[in-house]
Amino acid sequence: MIIDLRSDTVTKPSKGMLDAMMSAQVGDDVFREDATMNVLEERLAKMFGKEKALFFPSGSMANQVAIKLHTNPGEQVICDKYAHIYNYEVGGVAFHSGASCKLLDGNRGMFTAEQVKEAISPSEYYYSQTSLVEVENTTNKGGGACWNFAEIEKIKAVCKTNDLGFHLDGARLWNAMVAKNESTMQYGNAFDTISVCLSKGLGCPVGSVLVGGEEVMKKSLSLRKLFGGNMRQVGYLAAAGLYALDHNVERLADDHRKAKEIGRELSRLSFIKKVEPIETNIIIFELNDDVDESHFLKQLLEKNIHIIGMGSNKLRMVTHLDYTDQMHDKLLSELKTI
Known part of the structure; x- marks a missing residue:
């Protein structure tokens, strides 16, 4: 044994999941004709109270596209020093978006609204302008720690006041919601964009989904193509995601x-x-x-x-x-x- x-991430699809995958109705998703993928994206968008959802082959790609949606080259992302987007995504913030990270010294990967306020760049033209705040829940390097949702709401208020985007790396968000008895709608109301992983605790072989409002997600499909993430008969993977949402949360x-x-x-x-x-x-x-x-x-x-x-x-x-x-x-x- x-x-x-x-x-x-080492889990393998169960028999029930494999059966669902093998019976999936599929089509060419680049033409947006994969019926099963359309069902998965629509379901997740609705769960989080968002207009749009888009499937990605990895959480890193979903996060990096989200950062690109929120930023312009030369701008700054506020995140924790332990953040996955900074430590484990191969410098993608700089490479893909031309942005830099303002690192906060949080507690087990979690910081406060006051820290965010202090980290926002001054408005003078010679500073890198802050455009996005990024949160990770649960925190990987923080040992699976769960954010206090009241603090998330305070950070959201700071973002709104300062016209900043608010992105959630929800690689293990399902774990946080189960542990804290929270809902997808709570998170959908708090964040502009959320990436949720299907291939960790939920047991799928591949996939993350980025959800967000119509306006912020407008370029997400073309950016996924730019990153090389468009797929064809991807409904087999979508079927795994639908099975996981029904059985593994x-x-x-x-x-x-x-x-x-x-x-x-x-x-x-x-x-x-x-x-x-x-x-x-x-x-x-x-x-x-x-x-x-x-x-x-x-x-x-x-x-x-x-x-x-x-x-x-x-x-x-x-x-x-x-x-x-x-x-x-x-x-x-x-x-x-x-």
């Missing part, structure tokens, strides 16, 4: 429960210095200074347990759809033997 907790609570149980077990081990707070499906923990990270990872691998080393003796585990109860019991048992 291999226990793979490197990421929630509420069950995320089970992933969160297992993550917290793992965290409790780790905190009992003498060689663990710290386990960061766990709200959703990500566990980040730190080994004692006298413990060798590579040796610890090797011990886990010998037990067929795969996790990620983050450097500086920090490690990460992520629970997911394919992490079964049997695997969970085995993991908890094996941790006690290390």
Whole structure:
């Protein structure tokens, strides 16, 4: 038995999802003739109370197109220093949009409305003008932390007052909504654009969707083409997304429960210095200074347990759809033997 907790991206389509994919009605999506994709996009747009939704092959592409929709070259994006768009999208903000990032020193990837106010560039012509604020929920490097929605609303008010766009990288938004009992409409009302991932906690093989208002999304289709993201009979992937929305959202609570149980077990081990707070499906923990990270990872691998080393003796585990109860019991048992 291999226990793979490197990421929630390692899931594979279930039999039910594969059956839905194989029976999908498809067409040429470049001509906007794929019936199943049209249903998925319309459904997600409606869920978030937006006029438009567009499917992308990756969350990074959806985020980068959103940034380009909101900015002009030379302008500035306010985001956290841990933001995925800054750390893990290959400098795409600069490369694709010619924009720069104003990094905020938040708490586990989350910042305040006051920090946003202070970060907005002065209006003088020799400053890079701020045009967008970007938020990530849940925060990846923050260990799956969930934003306080009241703070999001305060940031929205700052954006409105200063005529700034407001984009949400919702790669694990489904996890946040389940953990905090929040709704898609809440988020749709707060943000101008939202990217939501289908291939992490929801278990799809591929795909993210960008939702937004008619005006801001006007160039999204041509930009997707520019980025090389237009696809043909993509309804097979849309069918996976529709299946996931019907079957795999509420069950995320089970992933969160297992993550917290793992965290409790780790905190009992003498060689663990710290386990960061766990709200959703990500566990980040730190080994004692006298413990060798590579040796610890090797011990886990010998037990067929795969996790990620983050450097500086920090490690990460992520629970997911394919992490079964049997695997969970085995993991908890094996941790006690290390």
